[in-house]
Amino acid sequence: MTIVELAKTGDAEAIAAFANGSFTHTFGTIYDPEDLATFLAGWNPPERVSAQIASDDHDIALVRGGAGEILGYIKMGPVDFDLPDDQRTDDAVELHQLYVAEAAKGTGVAVALMEWGIAWARERASILYLTVFTENHRAQAFYRRYGFYDVGRNQFRVGNHIDEDRFFRLDL
Numbered sequence: 001m002t003i004v005e006l007a008k009t010g011d012a013e014a015i016a017a018f019a020n021g022s023f024t025h026t027f028g029t030i031y032d033p034e035d036l037a038t039f040l041a042g043w044n045p046p047e048r049v050s051a052q053i054a055s056d057d058h059d060i061a062l063v064r065g066g067a068g069e070i071l072g073y074i075k076m077g078p079v080d081f082d083l084p085d086d087q088r089t090d091d092a093v094e095l096h097q098l099y100v101a102e103a104a105k106g107t108g109v110a111v112a113l114m115e116w117g118i119a120w121a122r123e124r125a126s127i128l129y130l131t132v133f134t135e136n137h138r139a140q141a142f143y144r145r146y147g148f149y150d151v152g153r154n155q156f157r158v159g160n161h162i163d164e165d166r167f168f169r170l171d172l
Contacts, residue, residue: 002112007060007073012050015060018070019044022099027133027158035159044097052077058096061116063109072100074113076120079129083167084152092127093120098139114146122172131156131165143168 007015020040028036052058058077065071075096083089095117100110121128131154132139148168156165 002063002108004061004063004112004116007053007062009050009053011060011062011070012053013046014070015062015073016044016046016049018073018101019049019097019099022101025102026136030135031158031161035161038159039157059120061113061120063104063112065104070101071104071107072098072109072113074098074117076117081131081154081167083129087129087151087167087169089127091125092129093125095121095128095130098130110142114142118146118170118172121170126172128170128172130168132168134164134166140166140168143170146170
């Protein structure tokens, strides 16, 4: 059984390092090193992660390995991107990030985190949104298994590079 626990402010530095490492491992080869460095410097600094952990409107949950290392995490909170006009609502929350260590993929960590995130969302809203990179087919397939569907495009900036992401929606 995979145990999901809420992050504590003391976890912020480890979460920020895990997020940056996971993002770099998954996407680092598609960006100019300077663009990637600029993005990572401002994306998930420990101070921001700590503030989100302490806030009333965000929650970050973790799965840890036997030595206490982070195997994966999920960050939930209010919608903080511009939705397409036909999707705007006050009755929605966002899955901001779901990252799993390479060694933990396929072990149930992502499933445990996603189930926790959907339960979190159901307590607060009737719609759950996320964005996903158009070329991240594995993540898209995972989200579709939970009933998420594509509702539009979103631009995601990494330094001077602009990617196309997709907005996904789950009706709770």
